[in-house]
Amino acid sequence: MTVYCTMLQARLRCDLTQILFWCGSAHALKEARQMAADWDTLQGIVREPRFSGVAGRFKQQNVDAVSFSEVIVGFYLNISGHHFG
Numbered sequence: 001m002t003v004y005c006t007m008l009q010a011r012l013r014c015d016l017t018q019i020l021f022w023c024g025s026a027h028a029l030k031e032a033r034q035m036a037a038d039w040d041t042l043q044g045i046v047r048e049p050r051f052s053g054v055a056g057r058f059k060q061q062n063v064d065a066v067s068f069s070e071v072i073v074g075f076y077l078n079i080s081g082h083h084f085g
Contacts, residue, residue: 032058032065 036058043051 026069029062029065029069032062036062 036055039054039058043055046054
């Protein structure tokens with residue numbers, strides 16, 4: 001996470017509020033992925049179809065989290081006048 005924040009700060013030269021927001025998003029994505037991995041360790045303990053249903057929701061949550069994070073960060077970068085690229 002620190003590497004992402006450093007790269008973002010160097011690339012965008014944006015203020016601390018934007019850096020903290022992006023790092024918070026990266027942290028949330030990491031936590032969502034970890035929750036899915038933790039759930040996967042319960043395979044064989046939790047009965048089907050519950051296990052598969054929850055695992056599927058975790059997968060969708062992670063896809064949505066990545067997309068939502070990009071949209072939110074992009075929005076704040078846009079209104080601040082900073083852009084990727």
